[in-house]
Amino acid sequence: MTHVLIVGSGPTGLTLAIELARRGVDLRIVEKSPVHPEGARGKGLQPRTLEVFHDMGVIDEILATGAAYPLLRSYKDGQVIWEGRMQEPKEPSESVPYPELIMQPQWRTERILRDRLAELGHEVELGIEVTGFEQDAExxxxxxxxxxxxxxxxxxGADGGRSTVRKALGVGFAGETFESERMLLADVKTPDVDRDHWHLWGDMAARTLHVALCPLPGTDVFQLTAPYTGEDDLQRILDTHAGVKLTEVVWRSEYRVNIRMAERFRVGRVFLAGDAAHVHSPAGGQGLNTGVQDAYNLGWKLAVGSDVLLDSYEQERMPIAEHVLGLSTRLLREADLKRDEETQQLNLGYWYGPLSVGPRGGERVPGVYGGGRFTLLADTSERYGDAVRVLPAPEGQKGVLLVRPDGYVGYDGDEAGVRDYLSRLGVETA
Structure with a gap:
């Protein structure tokens, strides 16, 4: 019997598969599409996601093939009228090892994750759809x-906003689809603009964008975005607003703004993650990243399999999804291009979650990469089994900190309570 069947092979499904595979959990991951998807689509990897990718062993290739976001350049009547940045450059620090948003076309992010999954002995099964399922207590x-x-x-179910798994569960998907807010999205080629800038045509003072061309790192392709106003000929749109000639359209799609969240993230033995659980506007670059965080939260809990951990997935991730939906919606309404501490997902945590004990319970711990295990920061000679590695306590730390496999404090207190805490989670310490 397969322990976990993952439906959908986007960043969420692949992250979950890697998290399970590196813990030796038997899994299958199926994808209804007969081919791996193309298109840049979600291209911004937030600093917190980069920390996750470090722990998963893919950060070197992500950084080597991606790039920081380029300088923005805005035009009107053929003249440059404004230049600026989405985010000021920052140096890495102990508290923020990956301070910059990294641009990486989604097709390449997925390829890097698939390669890592293959190293762990698993591959995506293409052209296979889950057409139905039943569940019981077993x-x-x-x-x-x-x-x-x-x-x-x-x-x-990591099978996207139109999730067949969510629909089969009968779980509501509350929110709105804004038919009037549609966007054309395409990967295109043109020799008419440089690749050192993200080119924008529109009235930036009025926060009105007609068309944009963003160079995708490691390619000769630009991502084109434009509000859909009834005209769907990309060349005519560029003729009208930018005077740029296309030589090739590599991929294209049409996007409708959806702002929705599932009413449940878990029904019995079936879970929802990523876009199957919540869909966002593209503003703030939150969607892909939130899905990766869902999977990073769920993976170690499925590997242990205790009721308290499985219950905590919905309890911890639903408030985060609600917060992120609010953030991305506000940034959309304000036409705000900024990327800062509010969008980096570094300040999110589980302070009020069911697994958080002590003053720092639920807090993110930078730079502690457990490699799939708990990390106990303590000056102790005690050992707690293969599931827990022990590292010296940082200078000035009071008591002990038990850091969960996903990098958040689970237990903050006296060492005498560590074994009881782990036992409650179903983690063996012998």
């Missing part, structure tokens, strides 16, 4: 489009 039985019946302990 497990889930899923029916696949190839006629196969798969028994698994848990099923995770």
């Amino acid at each position: 497990g889930v039985t899923a029916t696949l489009s190839n006629g196969e019946r798969v028994s698994c302990a848990y099923l995770v």
